[in-house]
Amino acid sequence: MPELAEVEYYRRVWAESLGLPVTGVLLHPEARVFRGCLQPLDTLNRLNGATFNQALAHGKQLLFGFEAAGWLGIHLGMSGQLRCEAKDSVQDRHDHLILRLPGRSLVFHDPRMFGRVRFDAATDLPDWWTQQPPDLLSPGFTRERLDAFLLKRGGTPIKALLLDQSIFPGIGNWMADEILWRSRIHPATPARQLAASAGERLWRTTREVTEDALRVIAPDWGDAPDDWLFNHRWKDGGFCPRPRCRSPLSRADLRGRTTCWCPKCQKSATS
Numbered sequence: 001m002p003e004l005a006e007v008e009y010y011r012r013v014w015a016e017s018l019g020l021p022v023t024g025v026l027l028h029p030e031a032r033v034f035r036g037c038l039q040p041l042d043t044l045n046r047l048n049g050a051t052f053n054q055a056l057a058h059g060k061q062l063l064f065g066f067e068a069a070g071w072l073g074i075h076l077g078m079s080g081q082l083r084c085e086a087k088d089s090v091q092d093r094h095d096h097l098i099l100r101l102p103g104r105s106l107v108f109h110d111p112r113m114f115g116r117v118r119f120d121a122a123t124d125l126p127d128w129w130t131q132q133p134p135d136l137l138s139p140g141f142t143r144e145r146l147d148a149f150l151l152k153r154g155g156t157p158i159k160a161l162l163l164d165q166s167i168f169p170g171i172g173n174w175m176a177d178e179i180l181w182r183s184r185i186h187p188a189t190p191a192r193q194l195a196a197s198a199g200e201r202l203w204r205t206t207r208e209v210t211e212d213a214l215r216v217i218a219p220d221w222g223d224a225p226d227d228w229l230f231n232h233r234w235k236d237g238g239f240c241p242r243p244r245c246r247s248p249l250s251r252a253d254l255r256g257r258t259t260c261w262c263p264k265c266q267k268s269a270t271s
């Protein structure tokens with residue numbers, strides 16, 4: 001599932017076409033990705049002739065602006081991808097939306113269709129966009145905001161909280177595991193316990209992992225270095241990448257999500 005760095009990568013794929021006018025719109029009007037869009041065929045045809053002039057990302061949300069026509073919002077869901085292809089690319093059955101531009105096509109592809117397309121005809125940024133929680137690297141993501149949230153959701157395991165988009169926009173499963181591994185926090189630790197002891201560490205590491213993910217993945221989907229948990233967490237039999245540790249990693253289901261941690265570096269919440 002695309003997390004904030006992968007989403008930023010896809011934003012850049014389309015952003016290379018900023019300044020060009022839309023010359024045609026192809027879509028699958030019955031596709032589930034248009035469930036938030038009334039009469040998608042008529043609605044999205046308004047993009048015809050409009051100049052593509054904005055490409056924004058926030059957490060897992062994307063917003064593309066078209067001068068005087070409106071805003072196209074895209075959430076990639078589980079399996080969504082954005083591509084830019086040669087002019088007359090043929091529409092694959094999972095390419096639910098194609099915008100033709102001079103010399104190229106912008107494609108939204110989503111086999112599982114948990115993704116979502118929406119359209120706002122307004123000139124100003126849509127409310128749903130401006131009302132999103134502060135970006136993790138913005139001044140609005142403060143220690144105080146984090147601590148208040150940890151206390152409010154006191155009994156919840158921290159791993160589950162890290163996936164809550166209302167405080168951690170753009171964090172998904174791999175980033176949550178990476179943050180907890182780097183900050184040596186056991187994923188099942190109740191949030192309340194961290195507010196008192198490790199709030200600062202969690203806040204700093206969240207921003208550090210966000211910066212690292214954007215730096216490595218967003219420009220060209222670069223490979224994560226081997227000293228991140230990332231490369232070791234995907235299958236059974238992985239080892240902690242800390243040179244002095246190298247312990248076998250643990251993997252378990254926590255509130256419905258596969259979670260990976262190092263039992264030596266991330267001591268049990270109750271021990």
Ligand SMILES: [Zn+2]
Pocket residue numbers: 240241242245246247262263264265266
């Ligand atoms: Zn370890």
